Amino acid sequence: MKEMEHEFLEFLKEQKAYEEALALIQWDLRTKAPKKGLEQRSEVIGMLSQKLHQLSTSDQMKYYIDSLKGQTEDEIIAKSIEVCQEDYERNSKIPEQEYKEFITVRSKSETVWQEAREKNDFSLLQPYLEQLVEFNKKFANYWGYEKNIYDALLDLYEPGMTTETLDTVFPPLRKALTDLVSKVTDATVKPDSALLKHHFPKESQEKFSLEILKRMGYDFDAGRLDETIHPFAIALNPSDVRVTTRYDENDFRMAIFGTIHEGGHALYEQNIAENLAKTPLATGTSMGIHESQSLFWENFVARNEGFWDNHYDVFKQIAPSPFQSISFNDFYGAINEVKPSFIRIEADEMTYSLHIMIRYELEKALINGDIKVKDLPHLWNEKMAEYLGITPPSDKEGILQDIHWSAGDFGYFPSYALGYMYAAQFHHAMEKDLQVDSLIQSGHFTDIKAWLARHIHQYGKMKKPLELLTEVTGEQLNAQYLINYLTDKYTKIYQL
Amino acid sequence: MKEMEHEFLEFLKEQKAYEEALALIQWDLRTKAPKKGLEQRSEVIGMLSQKLHQLSTSDQMKYYIDSLKGQTEDEIIAKSIEVCQEDYERNSKIPEQEYKEFITVRSKSETVWQEAREKNDFSLLQPYLEQLVEFNKKFANYWGYEKNIYDALLDLYEPGMTTETLDTVFPPLRKALTDLVSKVTDATVKPDSALLKHHFPKESQEKFSLEILKRMGYDFDAGRLDETIHPFAIALNPSDVRVTTRYDENDFRMAIFGTIHEGGHALYEQNIAENLAKTPLATGTSMGIHESQSLFWENFVARNEGFWDNHYDVFKQIAPSPFQSISFNDFYGAINEVKPSFIRIEADEMTYSLHIMIRYELEKALINGDIKVKDLPHLWNEKMAEYLGITPPSDKEGILQDIHWSAGDFGYFPSYALGYMYAAQFHHAMEKDLQVDSLIQSGHFTDIKAWLARHIHQYGKMKKPLELLTEVTGEQLNAQYLINYLTDKYTKIYQL
Known part of the structure; x- marks a missing residue:
């Protein structure tokens, strides 16, 4: 059990590393980044977000949830498992194709919103x-x-x-x-x-x-x-x-x-x-x-x-x-x-x-x-x-x-x-x-x-x-x- | 062949995304980052660098090299394959354990160098x-x-x-x-x-x-x-x-x-x-x-x-x-x-x-x-x-x-x-x-x-x-x- 808990914590660190890199990129984009670099930066965001999403819905994650839930005596690990499970279920319940379509519509919609506002045309x-x-x-x-x-x-x-x-x-x-x-x-x-x-x-x-x-x-x-x-x-x-x-x-x-x-x-x-x-x-x-x-x-x-x-x-x-x-x-x-x-x-x-x-x-x-x-x-x-x-x-x-x-x-x-x-x-x-x-x-x-x-x-x-x-x-x-x-x-x- | 070339280019983009995230982290560490955040940042660097290293020596990479080398007519892809192959061979020829030891010694050595300089003691x-x-x-x-x-x-x-x-x-x-x-x-x-x-x-x-x-x-x-x-x-x-x-x-x-x-x-x-x-x-x-x-x-x-x-x-x-x-x-x-x-x-x-x-x-x-x-x-x-x-x-x-x-x-x-x-x-x-x-x-x-x-x-x-x-x-x-x-x-x- 101890060994698995240790592995799980290492796995969480990996997630956190992606989140930290993404947070820095967001901060930079909104404070310091020169404008011409933005296009490629959004590809980087897309790639790292995808990795993060994959981790949160991975078989590995499922394995940790199944093995540790209700089994660990460590309060922090127990609560982390709870949060991970919520994410896992939320993310894995949406069919991948549907989520991709949603992302595409949302991305267009944000752009159209700018235009609609400028033209005052709902x-x-x-x-x-x-x-x-x-x-x-x-x-x-x-x-x-x-x-x-x-x-x-x-x-x-x-x-x-x-x-x-x-x-x-x-x-x-x-x-x-x-x-x-x-x-x-x-x-x-x-x-x-x-x-x-x-x-x-x-x-x-x-x-x-x-x-x-x-x-x-x-x-x-x-x-x-x-x-x-x-x-x-x-x-x-x-x-x-x-x-x-x-x-x-x-x-x-x-x-x-x-x-x-x-x-x-x-x-x-x-x-x-x-x-x-x-x-x-x-x-x-x-x-x-x-x-x-x-x-x-x-x-x-x-x-x-x-x-x-x-x-x-x-x-x-x-x-x-x-x-x-x-x-x-x-x-x-x-x-x-x-x-x-x-x-x-x-x-x-x-x-x-x-x-x-x-x-x-x-x-x-x-x-x-x-x-x-x-x-x-x-x-x-x-x-x-x-x-x-x-x-x-x-x-x-x-x-x-x-x-x-x-x-x-x-x-x-x-x-x-x-x-x-x-x-x-x-x-x-x-x-x-x-x-x-x-x-x-x-x-x-x-x-x-x-x-x-x-x-x-x-x-x-x-x-x-x-x-x-x-x-x-x-x-x-x-x-x-x-x-x-x-x-x-x-x-x-x-x-x- | 066209399809594989496309896949290879996507694979390269993934590598580039890690490199770009790492470059931003380095820039930030050396210009803006508050000092207390450094410790966790170095874990993030370690994790992303490891991912990059894994990609460069992956079976996937080997597969692209074997399949595209001498086969592609695209000059940029051909040259990229050449560079990737050099990396692949360089990185995969060193036994993993030995490279880890090297990293550990190097990291200590850098710290000792600071001390040796301060104390003027070679x-x-x-x-x-x-x-x-x-x-x-x-x-x-x-x-x-x-x-x-x-x-x-x-x-x-x-x-x-x-x-x-x-x-x-x-x-x-x-x-x-x-x-x-x-x-x-x-x-x-x-x-x-x-x-x-x-x-x-x-x-x-x-x-x-x-x-x-x-x-x-x-x-x-x-x-x-x-x-x-x-x-x-x-x-x-x-x-x-x-x-x-x-x-x-x-x-x-x-x-x-x-x-x-x-x-x-x-x-x-x-x-x-x-x-x-x-x-x-x-x-x-x-x-x-x-x-x-x-x-x-x-x-x-x-x-x-x-x-x-x-x-x-x-x-x-x-x-x-x-x-x-x-x-x-x-x-x-x-x-x-x-x-x-x-x-x-x-x-x-x-x-x-x-x-x-x-x-x-x-x-x-x-x-x-x-x-x-x-x-x-x-x-x-x-x-x-x-x-x-x-x-x-x-x-x-x-x-x-x-x-x-x-x-x-x-x-x-x-x-x-x-x-x-x-x-x-x-x-x-x-x-x-x-x-x-x-x-x-x-x-x-x-x-x-x-x-x-x-x-x-x-x-x-x-x-x-x-x-x-x-x-x-x-x-x-x-x-x-x-x-x-x-x-x-x-x-x-x-x-x-």
Whole structure:
């Protein structure tokens, strides 16, 4: 048994090596690679991904699963076998030919999405989306589900999450958020983010970003910060977790909050327990839990009043002269402005989850066959009007804004809203142990970082997302904490 | 046959994909990677290298070689088969266990070399070098040779080169160089490089480096410039060839000439014919020919009087104030100062090849069993005194300075001197077609770059080094061109 366990661990290392090479290639492509090299690079990606796929569905893998499952006494090996088995079954249930066709359609669809957006013409994309919906339905049926076909897809990104749960938490959240949004819209006190739109040199933004990352406890000996177009954090291994950001010289918020957000993701990966390294457990447990970590730092820490009370001096030292005359209160209000808007990725923390619910409802209905792809544009606009009180002037600002569906990803969107709810719930749990606000106000992030590492980060994939949530917070998913947090915070800011 | 050729090309693509991933990892390790990630990265390197090695010695490869050799009508496939066969035989002739032992000894030896250098204690390294010499002798015997066992090693780096040829060209070159060096040493006119040692900010050096690379015709859409400790150029594929350099703020020559040198290597790789891409032919044909390209740009172009006549204005615009008072003549003399020195990598273009001959003679004697490892330190010092007229004060400045032998590489050193001779011979050939000096003086590098691409670069490994040399220059290797070039140039500078 010992010998087989050792062999299995060596086999996992091989998988990890391919993953690490692929992660480096992705990082390079999005930060440093010269444009003419891209074509051949995508062949390299294709080849290495294929090898990885082959390993995950190999007879060798099947042999390890069959031999070690329920037999090993090593907890890490047992959990690794579980994760490998999920992958094995998921990957081997789809007929190879069908998966290849899916990859081809998806690749075309991503290109067509670009064109459809540029031309503001949904009809170009429609036939591809129709095919991708059908593929997803077929895959979901191969994988199986208990109650709702959409659950099979949800499970890809948020293991254990169900339509039933979402349909329990989303409606009260939606109600609370739409109520809050309409109060904010009617408020007489209105913070104004326009006063933040002064020229802010890239170099100064970078300096501030680096300083904040350092204060958050991000380990620069195990990572680095680079510039990119669409910011991301990426873990090559727990000792090399890189952050990227984007500098908009006319809106410093993009870089500062973006860096902190990605820094939150990076802290998760940097603080996974060392004994999980080189196994499939050495990464975040789900998209939603990952997002809870980035949102925790971005919103609960960096949009907190005490945070700026503490950092406003440093900020002013680095910021150009037009910022010097902004009062602290105006500044704090401005970075927390709430305003219904068309584009999800530009949304504030109050309206964001409403954008997600629109997508969730539509994709769930698509996969269940309750609506048709061709009806998406007007259904989208109807929901925007209902939830946010605004109607996109064109599909470019509506249904065509996100790449997810065009990339074949259905079931992914809920993770973002789950991240908000998890973050609020973790924040509440943390407050039982720590004086969170006063730690933030005094800039002592060490305890906050340690709490997150101890309760969440270290476990990697050893615990499933909902298991982790329950263990850390002592209860199931509960949207009330997010509602409370937003209500308290914005009642003050908008004097509701 | 067509189908098998297609399959073979697909197989080559797989090899190339591994090579490209490895090249990116190497680049990243030496430019960007955070230090804590290195340990796991080396496992990734090990795993990918092993895969590559397995492919090159696989039954599949054997099958392609047996089936396609002499059968295909496609010239590129035929040549690829030839290169693959050389690799196949070289790699499969060494028993696996023996190669593993070699890798282990080599890896330890590299670490011990660092320590031996720090402690200035050759005896620490001696037992490892002894083992590495024995491994090399065994390998050379597995591979076979016609006249001298050392030829089998030489062939690794410079296919077709023999001890016989080197023993024909090196002695007259040595005689000419030692004569020139003693004339220079006795000269009354003495350029002085000390006047170049002023503070020169890194940013300005980078600006100048980028400008020169651009003027050389280096394609920044297919490459980039980064900082590193030991500069190198690396080709991920012909459309992504990266240059690195090192900035010494107290000696700008390191970065400027280093960048141009690596830029010369990079131009070679960027200009390989497109139809060789994704085959083993899409790289430089040998170490020596590669070095001829870097040295061509570094010495024949960038240490040329006309080059600075043209670029001295740009240089002065970028250089800090202490440089403003240096006259053009003093500057040109200073960058061409000749002075026997201990360290090879700091040697000038006249003494450099003498450093190489010392190494060549010693390693040839070691592999032939004519001398013992333990005698290296005093033999080294004797030869230094004989060829360069100076004796290293310690082994740190002598036998311990280079990593090559400690890394198990014997037969590599001659490539550097061959690069000088090839470069001079190519330069002579180019002069028949182009007004080289006046093109350099007017800064019109396009024709020079095009000439090198047309005669040398485009062929990649389609031609063996000596075949290429003969076709381009119309004659065999001939040291006289280097002798003439150095004599003419330094007679003027030193008024000999």
